[in-house]
Amino acid sequence: MIKARLRFIKLGEMQYIGHLDLMRYFQKLFRRSGLDISYSKGFNPHQIMSFASPLGVGLTSIGEYMDITLESIGEYTENEWIEIINSHSNGLVLITAFIIMPENIKPSMSLLSAASYMIDTSDSDAAADIEKFFNENDSIIYIKETKKSSKEIDLKKGIPVLASDYDTFSHMLSEIAVNDSEYEKQYIDTGKKGCIYMLCKAGSVLNIKPDMLFEVYQKEIDYQIMRLDMYSGEGRYVSMSVK
Amino acid sequence: MDRKPALERNILMSVEKPARYIGNEINMVKKNPEDVDIRFCMCFPDVYEIGMSHLGIQILYDMFNRRSDTYCERVYSPWKDLDEIMRKENIPLFALESQQPVKDFDFLGITLQYEMCYTNVLQILDLSHIPVFSKDRGNDDPVVIGGGPCSYNPEPLADFFDIFYIGEGETVYDKLLDLYKDMRKKDYDRHEFLRKAATIEGLYVPSLYTVEYDDEGLISSFKPVYDELPHKIRKQVATDLGRYYSVKPLVPYIKVTQDRAVLEIMRGCIRGCRFCQAGMIYRPLRERNADYLKSLAKEMLSSTGYEEISLSSLSSSDCSCLREMVYYLIDEFMDKKVNISLPSLRIDAFSLDVMSKVQDIRKSSLTFAPEAGSQRMRDVINKGLTQENILNGAMDAFKSGWNRVKLYFMLGLPTETYDDIEAIAKLAESIAEEYYSIPKEERNGKVSIVVSTSLFVPKPFTPFQWVSMNEANEFTDKKGFLMSKIKEQLNQKSIKYNCHDSEVSVLEGVFARGDRRCGSVLYSAYKKGCIFDSWSEFFDAEKWDEAFEENGIDPLFYTARERSTDEILPWDFIDIGVTKEFLIREYEKSKNAVVTPNCREKCSGCGASSYLKGGCRF
Numbered sequence: 001m002i003k004a005r006l007r008f009i010k011l012g013e014m015q016y017i018g019h020l021d022l023m024r025y026f027q028k029l030f031r032r033s034g035l036d037i038s039y040s041k042g043f044n045p046h047q048i049m050s051f052a053s054p055l056g057v058g059l060t061s062i063g064e065y066m067d068i069t070l071e072s073i074g075e076y077t078e079n080e081w082i083e084i085i086n087s088h089s090n091g092l093v094l095i096t097a098f099i100i101m102p103e104n105i106k107p108s109m110s111l112l113s114a115a116s117y118m119i120d121t122s123d124s125d126a127a128a129d130i131e132k133f134f135n136e137n138d139s140i141i142y143i144k145e146t147k148k149s150s151k152e153i154d155l156k157k158g159i160p161v162l163a164s165d166y167d168t169f170s171h172m173l174s175e176i177a178v179n180d181s182e183y184e185k186q187y188i189d190t191g192k193k194g195c196i197y198m199l200c201k202a203g204s205v206l207n208i209k210p211d212m213l214f215e216v217y218q219k220e221i222d223y224q225i226m227r228l229d230m231y232s233g234e235g236r237y238v239s240m241s242v243k
Numbered sequence: 244m245d246r247k248p249a250l251e252r253n254i255l256m257s258v259e260k261p262a263r264y265i266g267n268e269i270n271m272v273k274k275n276p277e278d279v280d281i282r283f284c285m286c287f288p289d290v291y292e293i294g295m296s297h298l299g300i301q302i303l304y305d306m307f308n309r310r311s312d313t314y315c316e317r318v319y320s321p322w323k324d325l326d327e328i329m330r331k332e333n334i335p336l337f338a339l340e341s342q343q344p345v346k347d348f349d350f351l352g353i354t355l356q357y358e359m360c361y362t363n364v365l366q367i368l369d370l371s372h373i374p375v376f377s378k379d380r381g382n383d384d385p386v387v388i389g390g391g392p393c394s395y396n397p398e399p400l401a402d403f404f405d406i407f408y409i410g411e412g413e414t415v416y417d418k419l420l421d422l423y424k425d426m427r428k429k430d431y432d433r434h435e436f437l438r439k440a441a442t443i444e445g446l447y448v449p450s451l452y453t454v455e456y457d458d459e460g461l462i463s464s465f466k467p468v469y470d471e472l473p474h475k476i477r478k479q480v481a482t483d484l485g486r487y488y489s490v491k492p493l494v495p496y497i498k499v500t501q502d503r504a505v506l507e508i509m510r511g512c513i514r515g516c517r518f519c520q521a522g523m524i525y526r527p528l529r530e531r532n533a534d535y536l537k538s539l540a541k542e543m544l545s546s547t548g549y550e551e552i553s554l555s556s557l558s559s560s561d562c563s564c565l566r567e568m569v570y571y572l573i574d575e576f577m578d579k580k581v582n583i584s585l586p587s588l589r590i591d592a593f594s595l596d597v598m599s600k601v602q603d604i605r606k607s608s609l610t611f612a613p614e615a616g617s618q619r620m621r622d623v624i625n626k627g628l629t630q631e632n633i634l635n636g637a638m639d640a641f642k643s644g645w646n647r648v649k650l651y652f653m654l655g656l657p658t659e660t661y662d663d664i665e666a667i668a669k670l671a672e673s674i675a676e677e678y679y680s681i682p683k684e685e686r687n688g689k690v691s692i693v694v695s696t697s698l699f700v701p702k703p704f705t706p707f708q709w710v711s712m713n714e715a716n717e718f719t720d721k722k723g724f725l726m727s728k729i730k731e732q733l734n735q736k737s738i739k740y741n742c743h744d745s746e747v748s749v750l751e752g753v754f755a756r757g758d759r760r761c762g763s764v765l766y767s768a769y770k771k772g773c774i775f776d777s778w779s780e781f782f783d784a785e786k787w788d789e790a791f792e793e794n795g796i797d798p799l800f801y802t803a804r805e806r807s808t809d810e811i812l813p814w815d816f817i818d819i820g821v822t823k824e825f826l827i828r829e830y831e832k833s834k835n836a837v838v839t840p841n842c843r844e845k846c847s848g849c850g851a852s853s854y855l856k857g858g859c860r861f
Contacts, residue, residue, distance in 0.1 A: 013248055016261035017496045025496060028269070028548030043603040045580050058256050088548075090267055224252070 001038065002070040003105055004078075007097035007241050009062045009187065010055060014092040019054035025093065026066070032088040035081065038069040052108035052230050052240065053115065053202060056209075062096070062187040063116070063229035065108045065240045073100070096183070097241050108240060111232035114160070115202045116173065117210045121223045124193040131164040131196065133217055142212045155216065158208035161199040166190035169197035177237035184228050199237070202230070249337040249344075250325075258324045262497045263291035266317075266339030269494040270546060272304070274314040276341050280424050281313040282348040284338045284385070287320075287356070288363035289777070294319040295493065296501030298555065299354060299391065303412045305489035313420060316340035316348075320363045321370065323775065329370055336370040345371040349423065351385040352408075355393035355400070358754035359747060359777035364389075364403065365769040375766070377405050377450055382433050386423070394447075395478075395524050396703040396814040399754045399761040401449035405437055409445050409817055410479030411510075413487050418443050441472050445479035448472075452816070454759055460800065462758065462811040478524070478819040480854040484510060484531045490542035494549070503551035503584065504543040506536060508568060512557035513842035513861075515849075516614070517625045517833050518653065520702035521557055523821050526851035527859050528842060533564040537571055544581060551582040560589040561843070569597050577601070590636035595643050605687070608647035609640045615656060616666030622836040623658055625829070630670065637674045641681060647691045648674060654721045654742075655699040655713035657833065664721055667694065668728035668738075675734035690734075695741040696725065698748035702755050703814045704821065706829030711805040712752045718745035746784040747776065752802040758813040761801070763794040822850035 010022070017025065027047050030037050039045035052065035076084065078098040086094045121127050134140065140155040160176060163169035167190065170181040177199070200208035210225050231237035248255060248265055255261040276282055285304055287294030294300070300317070307315035316338035321329060329336065335344040345351060351373065353364055368375045373384050380387075389397060390408040397407040408416070419440055426436050441448035451472055457463040467474065481487075484507075492504065511528035512521065540552060552572060559565055572583045583601040588594040590609060598607070613628055615621045621628060637648060652667050671694050678690040698718050701707045713721070722742045729738050754761060767790035775781040791798055806812070808827050815823075825848065832839060839847050843861045852858035 013255075013265040013267060016255055016265055021262065021496050021498070024498070027550065028494060031548035031550065032269075032545065039580055043606075044582075057261075058252075090269060092267070222253070 001103065002073055003101045003103055004068050004070060005097075005099045005101050005105075005108060005240065006066050006068065006095050007099075008064045008066065008093060008095050009060075010064055010093050011060050011062075012092045014090075015058055015060045018057050019051070022055075022093075023049065023051075029085060029089055029093075030068075033081075033085045034074075035085065036071045036074055038071050050107055050109060052112050055227060059225045059227060061227035062184065063227055063239075063241075065230055067101075067105075067108050099241070099243050101243070108230075108232075110204075111240070112203050112230055113201065113233055114177075114199050114231040114237050116161075116179070116197065116199045116228040116231070118166075118188060118226045118228055119196040119198070119210050119214075119223050120192065120194060120226070121196065121221050122194045123221065126219070126221050127164040127194045127196050129219075130213070130217055131162065134159070134162045134213070140213065140216055142216050153206070153208070153212070155208065155213055158201045158206055159198050159213065160201070161197075163197050164195065166195070166197055173199055177231060178239055178242055179229065179231075179237075180239050180241055183241070188226070188228070197228075199231075246342060249342040250334070254325070254328055254332075258328070259322060260291075260497055262495075263319065263322065264325065264339070266342065268496060269548075270491040271340060271493060272308045272315070273340070274308070276314055276343065279312055279314040280427070281310075281350070281420055283307050283313055283315045283350040283352060283420075284318055284345050284348045285315055286318045286345075286351060286353045286367055288353055288360045288367050289320050289356075289775075290322055291319040291495075292497065292499040295495045295499040297354065297356065298501075298505050298507060299412065301489045301492045301505075302487055303352075303416075304493070305491070306413065306416070306487045307420075310417075310420065312424065314340070318345055318351075318367065318371075320366060320775070323781070326366065326370065326774070335372045336367065346373050346385065348385045349427075350388060352388045352390060353404075354391040355389050355397075356391050357777060358393060358399075358751045361400065361754060361765050362769045362773045362776055364400065365766065366774045368403065369769075376402050378402070380405065380433065382431055384433075386433075386436070392520065392524060393754075395520070395817060395819065396756065397447065397449065398454075398759050398813040399757040399765060401759045402762040402766075404449060406440055407447040407449065408479070409447055409476050411481045412479075413481035414479040415443050415445050419446065438469065438472075441467075441469075444473075444477050447476045447817070449759075454813075462813065465811060465816055475816055475818045478817065480527070480820070481510075482529070482855060484529050485535050488539055490539055491546045492543060494547045501553070502549075503553050503582075504540070504547055504549040505553050505555050506540055506543070506568075507531070507555045508536060508559065508564065509556045509562045511851075513561050514558055514627065515625055515829070515839055515841060515847070517623070517706040517829055518614070518656065518699060518702075520705050523704045523826075523849075524819055525557065526819075526821055526849060527854055528561075529855075530562060530564065533567050533571075536564065536568055537575075540572065541575075544576065550580060551584060552576070553584040553586065556587065558589075559585065559587050560591070560594065561841075566593065573597070573600055590640060592639065595639055599643055604644040607645070608649050608691070608693075609637075609645050610649045610651070611636065612651040613670065614651065614653050615659075615663065616652060616668070616670050617663045619836050620656060620659060620663040620666070622838050623833045624653075624656055625833070625838050627838060627841065630673070633670065634673060634677055638677050641678050641686075641690075644687055646678065646687045646689065647693075649693045649695065650674075652694065652696045653699045654696045654725070655718055657699075657707055657710045658836075661721075661724060664725050665728045667696070667725055668732055671729065671738045672732040672734055675732075675737050679734070690737050692738045693741065694725075694729065694738060696722065697743045698745060700748055700752045700755055703812070704817075704819050704826070706826050706833055708756065708812065708826065709806040709808055709810075709830060712749070712802040714799065714803055715745040715749050718748065744779060744782070746787075747779075747782055749798065749802055750776070750787060753798045756813070757801050760794075760796060764790045764796050767793055820849075820851040820853055825849040
């Protein structure tokens, strides 16, 4: 049994494919690729596969992670597998890292502590205004409604880094995290105006989503969110692409 | 080619299942529309999940795209939510592949699988901004072609289609496309093209035929307007089933109805059930070769990554290579975690053995389709299944561990009496009693029997094409009666009863055997907002009643009236190989509850063997 963590991108119209359908997509993709993936036991065996954090419909991403279990790696290297799998995919979902993990590694889902995002508003003034709104307030209270009660969340505590410029963001992030800006730069136009970049705390205790900030900000703007990466670790965040 | 979704992000985000509209599925064919001579849009006029489950389109999609001069794309009915947005924002309907408007295509081919999709056909044309009536289309509009089982009586749709392709698509489409390409090179004239197309065997151009009616409203004459056109349209039959099959079927992102690789093992059926249109129009029987099927299975599974493969045919148990194929699939693919699904199998020792290997007995149910409750009624419909067959099959299944049974019946069959209906309840009870005759310690809990009834709709080209169909209130009474009889049974708690909606079936009956005059009703109903009529949440009986009323058309003329065998039927101009004489013989035999042996037992001379050199081989 081999445990592997895959990083993948989900771009373009694949944003309209929900999480369950994406799982079904991967199951068929791995079968087409001939990957020797492990199956659960029982009458309806399914591939052993779990995701760090399901991506919502309408979001794209260049930093998704999934854990799989393999019976064997076969005759190819990890990089060769990336090529094989991608040649059987649709060009919009592509594997960008194939990392063999120690067998006792915890699921990515339970390691997740933060995720970074790029929010494209296509409007420089709006982006600058949001950045100002974020920086000038000591606390930004988002009220999370649940069926029974409502809970106040301070987004200033949940969003450790926010900037409207990629290089600034990447630099600020590198002071508290091990990030991979070289990878990100392959996929995003870092000079694009009107974008907001942020690192949000994630996981089962506190799960911050970029929409929360826009909800408190309250001005009607259209935006497209792309997830850039996911991190594990407390205090110092480490990109999940780091073995 | 720059491929962007035709719909803006805010629209895609506001509709249910946006994946229905984005295309780009695995195995989607990519061509540059500018590099081809012919753009063909293939349409299944129902929602994506239904349309994507249709095997015929996959075969034709592959066949058309093998031509380097043709790009075949697809379109399905936008669901109601998007339909409303497209109308409001005036967005033309687009094909999934290029995301470009359907109205810019050369052909729009619409498959007609059931009558209740007819309003969706009008929706497709309307949303595409293609004139709904054939007569209003110009040289720049696509040629609209209909095909599929409902085109065996295309008359209710005659005003809306330019051409109907009668029969299997594998034969003369090349001729049609070649003709079109040739005529497009010169001064193309739509009318001239249709006139030439109408001389290709199997193609029916309704605008080139005129119908006259007598005082009683019966057809008095049906003839072509030009001398060179045939009086009879000959159904097309693919005699070589080894030529076309898609080994790279499209794999949808979202879960669709038929979410698996489908292997069509044979076409046609030897049974000759008298209510069954498929059993007649797909004659003669043709089987695919086992070696070919095995290679198809292998290629399809590796090109799609599907975890399930299904064998498809009208009656798989009658396929001579069934055993070989089933054991091959089990041996070759079971340990590769491929599920094998086997619909339409007769319950016998072999099928029980196989099913116990490929499915979880505790979770699956067995299906029987006796179609009628009494032996007399089963003889009338020529369903060669006895009470003994059913009870023995059920008992064998129970002993193998099954405890769930589904039973399919029809109500409203010709000559049906209330005794025949009561026999349905009694048959279900007998099956329950079989189960409880097994000692308690060997049983697997309670038995569950589900009785489903559909309502019999007489179809063209069957021995019952002349009979009177029940009216909605008769159906309702019969359903109520059956329910009360089930409640009287000793084991009624183990028997559940499901039934179809009466009004939808009556409407289906009108369009199944309707003539050209029914087109006006269809158009009115569509204009009133009827679409997705096969979806009970959208079916609006009142609007349909108004549409009949406004057009002065009595639905009972088409459904309840018993027709004389010398009446000119709206579909008589089609020659399906099976002769009218044979259908009349079968009709007469049904009145006396006399059964006809199946094709393997004895040839009954139906006429379909004329398609095969040297006739049928059994």
